[in-house]
Amino acid sequence: MNGRTTTLLLTILLSSAALALSACGSSGGGAALTVYSGQHEQTTAMLVAAFERQTAIKVDLRSGDEATLGNQIVQEGQNSPADVFYTENTPVLEALREKRLLAPVAPGTLAQVPARYSSPQGRWLGVSARVSALVYNTGKLSASQLPGSVLELADRRFAGKVGFAPSETDFQPLVTSVVKLHGTAVAERWLKGLQSNATVYPDNETVVNQVNNGESALGPINSYYWYRLRAENGSGGTHSALHYYDAGDAGDLVDISGAAVLGSSPHKSAAQEFLAFLVSRTAQELIAHSHSYEYPLRPGVSPAAGLAPLAALKPAALSPTELGDGSAALALEQKLGLL
Amino acid sequence: MSAYAPTRPLGERWTRTWSGRRRWPLASIALAGLAAGLVLLPLVFLVVEAQQSGWSELERLLLRHKVAVLLWNSLRLAVACTLLCAALGVGAAWCVERTKLPARRLWAVALVLPLGIPDFVVGFSWVSLDPGLHGYLAAVMIMTLSLYPLVFLPARTALARVDAGVEEAARSLGMGPWRTFWRVTLRQIRPAVLGGCLLVTLGLLAEYGAFEIVQYQTFTVAIFTEFKLGFDTVAACALSLVLVAISVAVLSGELILSGRGAARVGAGAPRAAARVALGRWSAPVLLALGALCALALGVPLGSLAYWIARGNSSTLPSTSILSALGHTAAFSAAAAAIATTLAVPVASLAVRHRNRVTIVIERLAFLPMALPGLVIALGLVSFSVRYAFALYQSSLELIVAYAILFLPLAVVGVRSAMGQASPRLEEVGRSLGSSPLSVWLRVTLPLIAPGLGAAFALVFISSSTELTATLLLRPTGVDTLATQFWTYTSAFSYGAAAPYAAMMVAISAVPAFLLSRRMSTLARRGAPR
Numbered sequence: 001m002n003g004r005t006t007t008l009l010l011t012i013l014l015s016s017a018a019l020a021l022s023a024c025g026s027s028g029g030g031a032a033l034t035v036y037s038g039q040h041e042q043t044t045a046m047l048v049a050a051f052e053r054q055t056a057i058k059v060d061l062r063s064g065d066e067a068t069l070g071n072q073i074v075q076e077g078q079n080s081p082a083d084v085f086y087t088e089n090t091p092v093l094e095a096l097r098e099k100r101l102l103a104p105v106a107p108g109t110l111a112q113v114p115a116r117y118s119s120p121q122g123r124w125l126g127v128s129a130r131v132s133a134l135v136y137n138t139g140k141l142s143a144s145q146l147p148g149s150v151l152e153l154a155d156r157r158f159a160g161k162v163g164f165a166p167s168e169t170d171f172q173p174l175v176t177s178v179v180k181l182h183g184t185a186v187a188e189r190w191l192k193g194l195q196s197n198a199t200v201y202p203d204n205e206t207v208v209n210q211v212n213n214g215e216s217a218l219g220p221i222n223s224y225y226w227y228r229l230r231a232e233n234g235s236g237g238t239h240s241a242l243h244y245y246d247a248g249d250a251g252d253l254v255d256i257s258g259a260a261v262l263g264s265s266p267h268k269s270a271a272q273e274f275l276a277f278l279v280s281r282t283a284q285e286l287i288a289h290s291h292s293y294e295y296p297l298r299p300g301v302s303p304a305a306g307l308a309p310l311a312a313l314k315p316a317a318l319s320p321t322e323l324g325d326g327s328a329a330l331a332l333e334q335k336l337g338l339l
Numbered sequence: 340m341s342a343y344a345p346t347r348p349l350g351e352r353w354t355r356t357w358s359g360r361r362r363w364p365l366a367s368i369a370l371a372g373l374a375a376g377l378v379l380l381p382l383v384f385l386v387v388e389a390q391q392s393g394w395s396e397l398e399r400l401l402l403r404h405k406v407a408v409l410l411w412n413s414l415r416l417a418v419a420c421t422l423l424c425a426a427l428g429v430g431a432a433w434c435v436e437r438t439k440l441p442a443r444r445l446w447a448v449a450l451v452l453p454l455g456i457p458d459f460v461v462g463f464s465w466v467s468l469d470p471g472l473h474g475y476l477a478a479v480m481i482m483t484l485s486l487y488p489l490v491f492l493p494a495r496t497a498l499a500r501v502d503a504g505v506e507e508a509a510r511s512l513g514m515g516p517w518r519t520f521w522r523v524t525l526r527q528i529r530p531a532v533l534g535g536c537l538l539v540t541l542g543l544l545a546e547y548g549a550f551e552i553v554q555y556q557t558f559t560v561a562i563f564t565e566f567k568l569g570f571d572t573v574a575a576c577a578l579s580l581v582l583v584a585i586s587v588a589v590l591s592g593e594l595i596l597s598g599r600g601a602a603r604v605g606a607g608a609p610r611a612a613a614r615v616a617l618g619r620w621s622a623p624v625l626l627a628l629g630a631l632c633a634l635a636l637g638v639p640l641g642s643l644a645y646w647i648a649r650g651n652s653s654t655l656p657s658t659s660i661l662s663a664l665g666h667t668a669a670f671s672a673a674a675a676a677i678a679t680t681l682a683v684p685v686a687s688l689a690v691r692h693r694n695r696v697t698i699v700i701e702r703l704a705f706l707p708m709a710l711p712g713l714v715i716a717l718g719l720v721s722f723s724v725r726y727a728f729a730l731y732q733s734s735l736e737l738i739v740a741y742a743i744l745f746l747p748l749a750v751v752g753v754r755s756a757m758g759q760a761s762p763r764l765e766e767v768g769r770s771l772g773s774s775p776l777s778v779w780l781r782v783t784l785p786l787i788a789p790g791l792g793a794a795f796a797l798v799f800i801s802s803s804t805e806l807t808a809t810l811l812l813r814p815t816g817v818d819t820l821a822t823q824f825w826t827y828t829s830a831f832s833y834g835a836a837a838p839y840a841a842m843m844v845a846i847s848a849v850p851a852f853l854l855s856r857r858m859s860t861l862a863r864r865g866a867p868r
């Protein structure tokens with residue numbers, strides 16, 4: 001290597017370091033509120049923009065996987081930069097509540113949505129909901145062959161036909177629900193049957209995709225996954241449909257997306273304002289008309305066209321808060337080797 | 340095989356000043372100490388967390404049938420992929436470096452690129468081609484196709500520096516071409532090849548997600564279950580200790596296998612090896628390399644092209660792809676520069692001043708490869724939140740995280756180059772009165788430059804696709820190509836995501852291309868090699 005190449009090499013190294021440092025300089029910038037969000041980014045970004053317009057409070061949004069963000073908040077402890085944690089599911093919020101990391105939500109805000117959708121201890125607020133359902137391939141099954149209960153997925157007639165994602169956050173509530181309504185013994189038998197009937201997929205996106213392309217015939221999911229698949233594939237590429245369980249069935253669940261103020265937040269009043277905004281009419285209508293296909297929880301705001309209204313769907317046997325942090329379901333799945 | 344000189348200077352003379360007092364290379368030791376310290380940060384976190392876990396809880400999590408199955412899955416995947424990567428990597432490197440292959444430079448770049456494709460794209464594209472693809476063989480195929488560049492790049496760099504004179508001497512003494520390859524050529528590039536294999540093995544132990552889509556579960560699944568469903572960092576860290584234990588065994592094994600490496604002997608500059616004319620082998624070799632590129636690069640790129648062609652259904656606010664590109668390039672380049680700089684003292688102490696301490700530091704530098712990125716990132720979160728809050732979620736912290744995560748890649752690149760550089764030339768420089776620094780800059784650095792280039796390229800490419808640590812540690816509001824790609828794919832918006840993945844592949848081509856051009860220039864000049 002001659003002198004010129006050495007110079008070139010050093011120049012490259014120095015300029016990359018300078019670039020990186022300039023990136024340091026451009027970040028940060030005295031935000032009034034930091035929101036960690038595991039909720040789908042498109043909806044959250046829209047909500048944050050509307051909140052900033054309405055209140056002139058600047059928001060820094062960090063999106064990520066909600067379980068990872070939950071672990072991160074635990075590690076950050078009292079030094080967490082996060083003021084608000086907005087999630088897709090409630091078990092992670094329950095886990096943080098058990099570790100005493102959440103501040104109480106203002107009672108006036110909690111009053112905006114039905115009490116059954118928020119934390120019984122008032123530590124997190126229900127913002128929107130998803131409904132559990134079955135997705136099935138319309139070429140492989142007809143509507144009359146579909147089960148009324150989630151328990152039937154373990155029946156021999158569905159051997160080799162089911163696809164599911166036991167490692168998804170959405171699956172624990174289903175197990176918890178079966179345990180609470182039918183007892184551990186039934187749940188264990190059910191899981192064993194499901195295990196021998198089913199193909200295990202890494203996530204619900206894959207379940208929906210694989211059912212849609214016929215690799216599996218049916219699978220338990222949340223309805224919005226199918227609506228998003230249909231939006232991406234168009235009607236020509238959609239070879240599947242949704243099916244709801246019978247009223248009061250263990251499979252008939254409502255999963256809540258929630259938000260909480262962190263106990264360590266130095267900006268509690270702005271954080272409370274953000275939570276109040278999330279359940280305001282403006283925000284709930286944004287959620288209803290977004291690409292995320294979730295149900296708004298504020299009474300009087302109707303969901304996106306094409307979705308059956310939440311109130312019209314028969315209420316599930318268990319309220320979302322009765323599902324807890326899902327640790328019992330997790331232990332059961334581990335015992336059976338599903339995880 | 341006494342034709343090789345030991346890579347340690349005779350009688351440690353090099354480390355003595357002319358007054359005869361023994362002097363340690365203090366700057367190297369300080370930098371190597373810094374590298375070891377950085378690697379130890381996440382390990383300390385891991386141990387501190389893990390020891391909070393109760394034994395009964397560990398027993399419940401570890402001593403069950405499923406864990407045995409997962410461990411077995413991890414091990415058999417690692418063994419098969421490592422062997423296949425070694426064969427593909429060395430074979431491809433030999434074809435590119437030692438034959439009259441047409442369009443060699445193009446092959447040299449194309450063969451590195453699969454490393455720059457996000458796992459998700461690889462897995463997803465194969466499953467879209469064949470939705471029924473699953474299980475062990477599918478996982479072996481997919482992982483081999485994306486990891487073989489970890490062997491190819493170091494092997495190719497090392498092959499370029501093999502002294503043709505030694506090979507010709509072997510031939511003149513009656514060894515056949517195959518035996519010469521096995522006993523002479525391969526022996527000289529052994530540290531590079533074994534280093535690459537080490538990266539593949541350790542990387543597979545910690546891998547999570549890439550083969551999830553083909554429904555192949557490995558031990559990391561047990562760890563991630565605790566993170567994602569149990570929100571239990573303690574249990575996850577305790578389980579990660581199992582990975583550390585396996586890695587220690589693997590690292591010890593490699594230490595025994597790698598021996599000391601071998602530098603060339605003899606005076607003057609080595610001659611470039613004559614390239615083998617492929618003759619009637621041209622067609623089969625071209626076909627094989629073409630097939631490898633088609634499978635490893637063509638299938639994922641085809642998937643991206645299909646996504647782009649099908650259009651963008653996203654309602655997400657479109658962030659500037661250029662700003663994401665700028666961040667990714669700057670972070671990756673800075674991380675590659677830091678990791679390469681740290682790898683130099685780690686590798687050169689282990690080669691030139693081999694003792695227990697320097698070996699332990701070098702082995703330690705490999706451990707980040709065997710830990711899930713999430714564990715390392717959370718370790719950094721935990722440390723910086725307590726002791727360096729000003730750095731928390733800054734660009735600098737993210738760059739340091741990349742440097743720690745991919746330090747092993749840099750060590751492999753530098754280590755093999757150090758092993759091939761004869762200490763004699765350094766001794767000559769010293770005997771002519773040059774200072775150690777001047778000898779290092781004028782003799783050692785030019786000798787190991789291609790190795791440094793390979794190290795830089797490997798770290799740069801891996802950093803540019805990193806997601807886990809990026810999501811935790813990036814400055815709020817800063818997007819990289821990987822985070823944007825993730826945002827769009829998790830919203831099913833593949834059409835919008837594809838350009839970001841294509842951009843990752845494109846910037847991976849830059850260091851691969853520069854390295855390749857540099858090596859060709861060296862080869863043409865024939866010196867200094």
